[in-house]
Amino acid sequence: MHDEPTVAGPSGLPEEERDGEHDTLKYSLLGPSLTKAGQDAVDQKKVSEIIYHASKGSKFFNNEEVKDRTLTEKITRILARKRQLERLDLTSDIRRADDYIAELDLGRDLSQVVVHLDCDAFYAAVEELDRPELKNLPFAVGKGVLTTCNYEARKFGCRSGMASFVAMKLCPKLICLPLNFDKYSAKAEEVRAVIARYDPRFESASIDEAYLNVTEYCRLHEQTPWDAVAQMREEIHETTKITVSAGIAANAKLAKIASNQRKPNGQFQIAPERDTIMEFMRDLPTRKVNGVGRVFERELDAVGVKTCGDIYAERGLLKKLFGEKAFLFLIQCYLGLGRTNIQPAEESERKSVGTESTFGDLSGKDVLRAKLRYSADELEKDLERTQVKGRTLVLKIKLHTYEVYTRQVVTPFAVHKADDLYRFALPILAKLEKEMGDLKLRLMGLRVTHLVSTKKEGIDFFGMHARPKPPSESVKAKVEDEGEWEVWPEEEFEEAARQERQDEMNEIEALSQDPQDAVDRGDDPPAEGPTQPQASESWFCPICSLPQPANDRVFNAHIDFCLSKQTIRDAVKDTSDAMPDRGPRKDPTTKQPATVRGRKRKMAETRDRPLKRSPFTM
């Protein structure tokens, strides 16, 4: 682990006394999965050196260096603030912290038995079932970057998230397999079928992790949690040939930590007693807690908090150093508190859908537009699967230097068609090109947020047709009291949706007769004088090619106005001129048939999709 004395990183010396300029960087380069199992017997110092020298000089490395320096500076500021605070009277902060601690401790719930299940090296384990000859060979899943690797490979220091070529330096015989998501999903379903017998309301945390509340199960079967979990693990292994590790505790946070203690193929219980829990947390490195990553670990380490027990001594400072949320989170770590309500993910919880892809360094306006078009096409597919559209569109780019930028626009209507995604994202890209000169990119991505459902019908697992959900109230109003189980007629739905979109366009047209009107409606304070386009500091609208003032709001207002003047077809034609080597596109107003396959995929995804929870809140 990282407390190996010879390894760089949070340990030993206080942040400011550490001499080796690259110690923190070397620690960082070890990757985010240090807490994962299988590394205990590995010489981390040696691994660190190999990674460091394999990476040195690369653009990736240079960017990591920059990030490391930035973090070091931030930590310097944190320490300065800490010294400043320590000269002040903190008794009231300490009292407030103590009040909060007392309140939480009083409400501590030890009545529930929560289990965290984690499949061991899941993707690798699934691959191994198909190819038993891999059993005792070091191998990994994932090209370019390892998604996971088996324990044989971990002996060499290989880890998930590691670049393949680095892993090959550590383990020249490493075999890298391509990903087979469908296979893993299918196997995950098998595992879930078993665990559902122990808690039908289990919660999928990811494809290979789940939380269960087995309180009821243990009561009904008069079984101890330990025995019930041992039996469940045995049953999972027998029926799926997959081994899982488990943590048993009074809440999700502790169960998660516990499941890491006896990996692989083991289980660990933290008794539901206050003193046992406090004792366990006292010596637990902060990094073991879900929500504390490499950065927060370093920051905490710098202020003298290495374990959860160390949090108490600094309780009067933490809020001012790290903010309210982090303070509350840390106090809960100190006390070993976490949520106890375990429940299945709900469909409605999704907040965004996006795609991104990495390619070799690319530049050139046309090439980048082709990439943007590709992103739009990919996103359209995902939006169809997930049955949503979004009112905000986010463009993400990563320069060849690994610097990341995101820019977003609020679209005049909720978008999901590739043509719309492309058209509304294009001005953002054009703007970035204006801002930063010709871009050389290694990644581009698109995401929509502020989602609106486009679900036409719900089909439950018995094939029954549930009441459809129209795209909005305005469309819904057009239909009389439809039956509870009636299917929304496809054509009528499409027509209504089309009409709604046209209405929205018309509304924009009406509101934007003069771009200045749109500007005036913005919530910027009124300018001193009317904003006139200034040729010297202007951008060019990618649609009408006229110069526009270099002001975000004005520019966006103009884009809205400009787009609203055009028919969709015109805009498509317009953009396709800048797009060589692309085949004919379908008419964007044409109805897309909802395929049976699409629906099946959607349902599978809905079940697979984990419920994302903030580790900072209960």
Place this chain on the structure above:
DNA sequence: GCGGATCAC
């Protein structure tokens, strides 16, 4: 609300 940063897996 936006953009950067962090985190999990």
Place this chain on the structure above:
DNA sequence: TATGGTGATCCGC
């Protein structure tokens, strides 16, 4: 030679 994709949250502005 070469370092991922998806989604969420938090913070500072």
